[in-house]
Amino acid sequence: DIQSSDPRSMEVVFRCIVLVGVLFLALVKLGHGYSPALQLLSPSHTHSATRRPTFAALRQHQIASPAGFSLPSATPLNPAVVRPSRLNLPPLAFGTSEAPEVLTSRSNPLVKRTRALHQPKGRREQGLILMEGTHMLQECLRQHVPMLRVVSTPDWAQKHAELLEQVPLGVEHRLVTPELLAAMATTVTPDGVLVIAPPPDHHLHIPNGLVLALDRVQDPGNLGTLLRTALAADVEQVWLGNGADPYQPKVLRSAAGVALALPIKRFESLGPRLQDAREQGLQVVAAAAEAPTAYWEVDWTRPTVLLLGNEGAGIAMTLRDHVDIEVRIPHAESVESLNVAVAAALLMFERRRQQQAP
Numbered sequence: 285d286i287q288s289s290d291p292r293s294m295e296v297v298f299r300c301i302v303l304v305g306v307l308f309l310a311l312v313k314l315g316h317g318y319s320p321a322l323q324l325l326s327p328s329h330t331h332s333a334t335r336r337p338t339f340a341a342l343r344q345h346q347i348a349s350p351a352g353f354s355l356p357s358a359t360p361l362n363p364a365v366v367r368p369s370r371l372n373l374p375p376l377a378f379g380t381s382e383a384p385e386v387l388t389s390r391s392n393p394l395v396k397r398t399r400a401l402h403q404p405k406g407r408r409e410q411g412l413i414l415m416e417g418t419h420m421l422q423e424c425l426r427q428h429v430p431m432l433r434v435v436s437t438p439d440w441a442q443k444h445a446e447l448l449e450q451v452p453l454g455v456e457h458r459l460v461t462p463e464l465l466a467a468m469a470t471t472v473t474p475d476g477v478l479v480i481a482p483p484p485d486h487h488l489h490i491p492n493g494l495v496l497a498l499d500r501v502q503d504p505g506n507l508g509t510l511l512r513t514a515l516a517a518d519v520e521q522v523w524l525g526n527g528a529d530p531y532q533p534k535v536l537r538s539a540a541g542v543a544l545a546l547p548i549k550r551f552e553s554l555g556p557r558l559q560d561a562r563e564q565g566l567q568v569v570a571a572a573a574e575a576p577t578a579y580w581e582v583d584w585t586r587p588t589v590l591l592l593g594n595e596g597a598g599i600a601m602t603l604r605d606h607v608d609i610e611v612r613i614p615h616a617e618s619v620e621s622l623n624v625a626v627a628a629a630l631l632m633f634e635r636r637r638q639q640q641a642p
Contacts, residue, residue, distance in 0.1 A: 423541030440476030486547035500594040508538020509625040517632035525554035558606035575610035584635035
């Protein structure tokens with residue numbers, strides 16, 4: 285009976301009622317304008333495998349990541365309300381609407397697998413190559429390279445939304461912090477995106493134009509420049525006798541992506557391949573400093589294999605038996621020899637000059 289209750293007890297009840305009312309009003313005020321975000325965290329959403337929040341829904345609010353950067357915003361949201369790391373979402377596949385998790389830990393297996401692609405052993409074991417930068421992604425799209433995974437920072441993804449829309453359906457997309465992307469890349473200052481894909485699988489036909497054969501070219505920068513120049517000079521194929529890996533990241537960057545379009549084949553030894561080419565009617569031309577013939581005196585319009593050697597040792601002696609003509613590039617005596625990429629450019633474009641001559 286309230287009327288017979290002790291005044292002190294009534295005061296306690298009254299204070300409890302007031303406290304409940306204040307808490308209720310505070311909750312209403314806190315939840316005002318954030319109902320979509322609060323719905324994302326409701327049990328029916330966070331514990332259901334079929335009702336996960338969509339990427340589009342998350343992008344309507346400011347969502348702070350554990351690393352301090354954020355996705356696009358239309359309505360401010362307290363970072364404590366929604367964090368991608370708490371949603372435990374799978375990686376985003378292009379063509380789906382699920383929100384990707386932002387990876388922050390270097391112990392994530394994806395980091396180890398990606399870093400392994402820096403080395404030839406990792407590329408061989410995984411059957412994948414690593415390409416870095418926006419330009420490489422553009423080249424992959426332009427050449428229809430079958431990509432496996434795109435890794436980017438949220439900031440890069442925001443700035444290149446139109447480019448990401450061109451990525452084929454089913455390609456995996458992972459978001460990582462800038463620090464984690466830097467740990468996965470080979471460049472000192474990556475621009476925000478990596479592409480992981482199988483290496484190109486070109487089927488070589490019998491050439492009837494110009495082939496570039498490189499014997500143990502070691503420097504990745506030289507090889508990348510050679511490949512880029514070869515494509516510009518209408519070279520049909522490139523044959524490699526060991527040397528630098530054409531699909532290592534530095535070569536791909538130096539070649540500006542053209543290594544993806546140019547048919548390239550590595551051989552344990554170029555000797556048998558050169559002999560086959562001669563039997564098929566191709567002439568084998570090699571550069572030599574003391575050769576009696578100047579390079580413009582050769583008929584480059586014939587089907588030709590241009591053979592160039594290692595930066596220091598030149599062409600292996602075992603390959604000289606397969607050479608039909610040796611040519612020289614006249615230059616000042618103050619220089620002992622030309623860089624292999626520079627020499628190759630002169631020789632390859634001499635063919636174009638002769639073809640276009642009246």
